[in-house]
C-alpha cells in the first residue's frame with residue numbers, strides 16, 4: 415500500500431514537474447528572460463464566435479466513440495458554470511481548454527492562444543482544480559505547496575516562501591505555513607489547492623467538482639475566494655446553489671449544448687427535463 419502510494423506520488427510529481435518545466439520556460443519568455451517567441455493571437459476561424467474563450471467546430475472522440483461533433487461555444491463572461499448529467503461531457507469540455515485533451519477537428523483558444531499549437535502557454539494561462547485535492551498536492555507542507563507556484567513564476571526560493579507566507583497571512587491562516595498537508599482536512603486541502611493555483615495568477619481558473627465533499631461553511635468560504643479574484647472562472651458543480659451570482663450557465667447533454675443563458679433559467683429547464691424523465695420512468 416505504502417509502495418503504491420509512493421509510486422502514485424512519484425508519477426504525479428513527474429507529471430507536474432513536466433508541466434511546470436514547460437510553464438517555467440513560458441513564464442521566462444513572458445518575463446523577458448529569454449527571447450520572446452512569436453505569439454500569434456490568431457483570428458478565430460469563425461468571427462461570429464469571437465470571445466475570450468472559444469471552442470470552434472470541435473469534434474472529439476472518447477474511447478473511439480464520438481462525444482462532441484462540430485461543437486461551438488464562446489464566452490467573455492467572468493463567471494461561467496457548466497452543468498449536465500453524469501457522462502454528458504463536462505470534464506471532457508474543460509480538459510479541452512487547457513490542452514489536456516486535443517480535439518480531432520476544430521480549434522480551441524483561450525485569450526487568443528491556441529490550446530494545441532501554443533500548448534506550452536497553457537499552464538501559465540489556465541489553472542485547474544480537481545475534485546480530489548490529493549491528486550494535486552505534492553509538497554510536504556502548506557507553505558512549500560504555495561511557494562512552488564511562485565518559483566515557477568521565476569521567484570527565488572526565499573521570495574517564493576515570502577509570497578506564500580504573505581498570502582496565508584492575507585487569508586488569516588499564517589499558522590498553517592508549516593503544517594503537513596497530509597494532516598489537513600479535505601476542505602483545508604481544497605483551500606490550499608485553490609490558493610496554490612491563484613498565487614500563479616492564471617487568467618482562467620477551471621474547477622471540476624471542487625466542493626463535492628465539503629460542508630456548507632467551507633463551500634461558502636471557497637466560493638468567496640473564487641468570487642474575490644478577477645480571474646475568469648469556469649465551474650462544474652452538481653450543487654446549483656453555487657451558481658447564484660454567476661453570469662452564465664451552460665448545460666451540456668450528450669456532448670451537445672442543451673441550454674445556455676442566465677443560471678436561473680438554465681437550472682429551471684434542466685430540473686424540468688429531469689422531472690419529465692422521472693415521470694416517464
Ligand SMILES: Nc1ncnc2c1ncn2[C@@H]1O[C@H](COP(=O)(O)OP(=O)(O)OP(=O)(O)O)[C@@H](O)[C@H]1O
Pocket residue numbers: 476477481498499500501502503504505506507
Ligand atoms: N479517459 C477517458 N477515456 C475514454 N472515455 C472517457 C474518458 N473520460 C471520459 N470518457 C467518456 O466520455 C464521456 C464524457 O465523460 P465526461 O467525464 O466528460 O463526462 P462528465 O459530464 O464530466 O461526467 P461526470 O458528471 O460523471 O463527471 C463518457 O461517456 C465517458 O465514459
